[in-house]
Amino acid sequence: MKKSYSFILSLAVLMGISGMGSVSAQEGIDEQKLIEVGKKLFFDVNLSVNKKQSCASCHDPAAGFTGPDPEINTAGAVEPGAIGERFGNRKPPSVTYTGESPNLSNDYYNEALGIETWAGGMFWDGRATGETLGDPLAEQAMGPFLNPLEMAMPDAQLVVQRVAKSEYAEEFEAVWGPRSLDWKKDPEGSYERIVRTIAAYERSPEVNPYTSKFDLFYDNARDAKKDIKLITTKGFGNSNRPKGVPLGQHWTDYRGLGLSDNELKGLAVFNDSQRMGADCASCHTFTEGSAGYPLFTDFGFYNLGIPKNPDNPFYDMPEKWNPDGEDWIDYGLGGYLKSSGWDAAVYEPEMGKHKTPSLRNIDQRPSPDFVKAFGHNGFFKSLDGMEGIVHFYAWRATMDDGGMGDGGMGGGMGPGGGMGDGGMTPNLSLFPPPEVDENRIAMKPFNFMMVGDYLVAFLQTLTDGYEPSE
Template sequence: MRTKLYLAVLLAAATILAIAAVASAQGSLTPQEELGENLFFDVNLSLNNNQSCATCHSPSVGWTGPDSAINAAGAVYEGSIPGAFGDRKPPSAAYAGDSPILDFDGEMWVGGMFWDGRATGWTLGDPLAEQAKGPFLNPKEQAIPDAATLVAKVLASDYADDFIELCPDPDILERYNCIGRAIAAYERSGEVSMFTSKYDYWLKGRARFTGQEIWGMTLFRGKAQCAACHVEPLFTDFTYDNLGVPKNPLNPATIADPTFADPGLGGFLMHSGFPEDVYGVEWGKHKVPTLRNVDLRPFNSFTKAYSHNGYFKSLEEIVHFYNTRDVPGAGWPAPEVSANVNTTEMGNLGLNHGEELAIVAFLKTLSDGFVPKK
């Protein structure tokens, strides 16, 4: 169980981040953030000049996957190379800047980036900057062959002068790291992590929740146990869990290999050389995502996918799963990974249909772009 001390420290850190983001939102981007923005949206920073970070992390949908049809199916996005796919849905690129360096706190693993934590922060001291570097050289994503080619592409861009000024060391590795840090700075900025949801304005006393939204928040914090992992105000605790999510049969990895089962954090720890008594208990666990912007979409019929493999296609569906996964006769398929499933904080919560809908109503208050009444 999450300790009260850890949650208090996390809440304090998150509050500092929120203040910083709001301050940034009130002014223009810093030069580093502006460079990060240019890098983030540049489709030329891919092997075939056809994919940017924003291709899979669009602001219109909360900095995650922007294609409704893809989300409704496998939820995994094609890379720069036609036919190249990863095996997970894109997580949100927003509200991740406070994730600490991956570490075992004596009770659980906390921090890092990516669903499996492999952007640890162990190299740069910043998991978000390490994560930002990864997709450029991933053959299933932007597929650039090496850091030197990436740097050359940036030097050929129309923002090359800014890049040289902010990343003056000509060493390729240093400039590669500088690219990661600039993107991380942009993702931390108030343009990405905005804190402009109805929930944020409610905290400031500038918005009123409906009765259903208040009921949902009360359930979220109490009976439904959502807040055990989705800690306010960032709505994550940066830990890892196996929720018992079923296999997504339309995931390209599953289509290629029906026996595929995503090992998550456990797989990363195994490949990093940790012993079996360390990685075995983490097998099948994935990082707890933020719930901010969880319902942000360009139009009502737009499909968003939820969980690491995109199995769920609506908030109503995933909330019902949390509530009834372990209820006899509920009809849910078997977990993708049956080991280490969280059975203490979900699975048979005893919520009725109205309570489920109230939680969904509260989750919908977390979308940025709310305009309070004057």
Template sequence: MKFRFVLACLLVSGIPATTTAGVPNPPLPGSANLSSKALLGQQLFFDTNLSQPAGQACASCHNPAAAFTDADKTKPTSKGVNPALFGNRNSPTAMYAAYSPAFYYDRKTGLYMGGQFLDGRASTLAEQAKKPFLNPVEMANPNAAAVVTKVRNANYASQFNTVYGVGALNNSTAADIDQAYARIADAIAEYERSPVFNRFTSKYDFYLFGKASFTVQEVRGRAVFELATKGNCAACHPSRSATAGSPPLFTDFSYDNIGVPKNPDSLFYSLLPAYNPAGAYFVDLGLGGSLNVPAEDGRFKVPTLRNIAVTAPYTHNGYFKTLRGVVEFYATRDTKKRCTNAWTNDTNALAQKCWPAPETLANVNHAELGALKLTTQDIDDLVAFLNTLTDGYQATSPWPYKAP
């Protein structure tokens, strides 16, 4: 069922897909002249045979039809190959993830930076690519050897041997398995470093390059985004690149607790104790849980805002269903009274008269958001500006692409 869903999404977006490994054909935007390793990574990324049982690929939760997020917007978090199992987080976009630096602690700022996943538990893109295959609520393979065996039996196994050498998929020893599994992840990471995931074709890119003009509302929205006295969004989502000639990525790769409430619509709370021992009392500690450092509890990686208008739902648990809802929350979180019902959701942010308590009370950022002085017009303008960050404004990039 998961495969049919992915296939349908590809077809809706005008991208036919083969049924052998789920690889889109013709290629996605940015896929001209991919390296042999990236082409192998493409095969792996779309192969629905690499789950247990077969039916789920990387593209199931990172679908190109939805800017490489989950195209099923009916649930706040993604389901696994077993349709009864759901993760506890909203699938972030895989686009531009290749630009995140390896996870590190910045002694100057006192902040953790970079890495992959919303909690930084994978330092690099290749390390991230290993995790979903073995996650019991995602692709559910029992071990790395099972994944290696499936790739060895795939119709693109010869392609793997061409890239990494004959015998690259051996699994006769534990060392062989580890190396082959690392190469599978390496090929996927190479694909994610390609222009398929890093297009820089939004209206904002063309505006910076002098090839597009903003509307009056978009100009106002950009001012709201950048001004410290207004939205001050650029403090964590820089709209100007520090490197001349390079496009901005709209994230500083830091971690923050913006005070998001628990999501009553999350099906993760109802999973059996084998998958969620805490049940309805589960609290996602984010970076703090990953590091086992309570001082970092509740902090999640600041996402890129590129393609934000087409990647709902928003925040780590998919609490916000609309972009307008997120902006409204940023502006009014600390100015509205607390809801007495902790399970109120963002069904209509404009009508929301109160906000539930944060999932994690510690470390909530009160300095940069929560009581922004934004008018209704400011919010409308800001949302209009955020819509200029969607790729595909024109067919080709306004500058030569440089791999991260």
């Protein structure tokens, strides 16, 4: 049996909130009204210390509920807090399709990779564990209000007081009942009700609509009784399924279901762990959530070897918040476990690991020229291109596989996937070294120059709001 450890520090203790009252789901709560109030909380700038920042300030729906400022995304990718000269240490994660993340646990087994990993919780480092409220998403909502680098409210009581004086206070109490915003006698219980209400909005169809081009394709594939998990890159160069390729394994077997040929090829690359595939689906899985559609995450933690983002403004934060200055290193999950008092035997193997995000809405943006940032620290500024995150995956995997090619030319043909570079010297310096070199996961090499565009085309089908042409 796998050994599970018990948490020794709860999120409530870490945040300085003692005596957090338990607010269980109550019978008779109107779910739609709960969501409506949650949306008002999410967009309310009055819930920050100087009434200038809301949850939506860093999690903009137009940008896939993540960073809304292209200039910030182009540089450090960390949004400023309500007090403008204060910055956190990571790019804001998207809040879409996150509501089914389980409590943080160390007993998740990734069958595709054949490894055991931590999974669950919220934030890039999993520190909203779910241990306090039984709901990591609600616990995540507890954090930004009281974080001095974000919304900077001094305590939960003031947050409750602001909500109690809001224009929607009566709506809140109509949902939760009289005195559900008692900031004098029950600030802890009232605060819990507030964050659970925000979580209800973040789980709502408005935030998780499943209206992408992929979702239409997925419905059509199920109706046609075709399993998309079978698609591979076998016989990839053929526009029709060649002899010897079993039915359902060739990309042409999925024509007519809503994706273009290039998008289908990208799906094959995404799924396949052999030949010319990138094996993305081993972590960004096709496992269905409660709505019956893939969530594109295993909620696990991995170190991909992402470089430091030298423009991260956290490096310049005062010693009070960043005692390491420019030498600060983001150890992710391992850093959280260490700071929480875990033994070295537990946290050292997790150093440098960050949570696998859902790929849904990864390319959602308000305009085609809008710059998004990718990775936990926003180092990458595009999906495609030689400096984009897709090329980084191919390059890092190829370098780890012996440097056969430069990640653009390598993958898919030689030993371990390397194809060689036609006499070119491997480009070992295309990307900077990893911020944390230990505990890096082995990634599958693939030929970026040959299949990178297909992979990006598929990722772009995950953007919600797709309207098929007549």
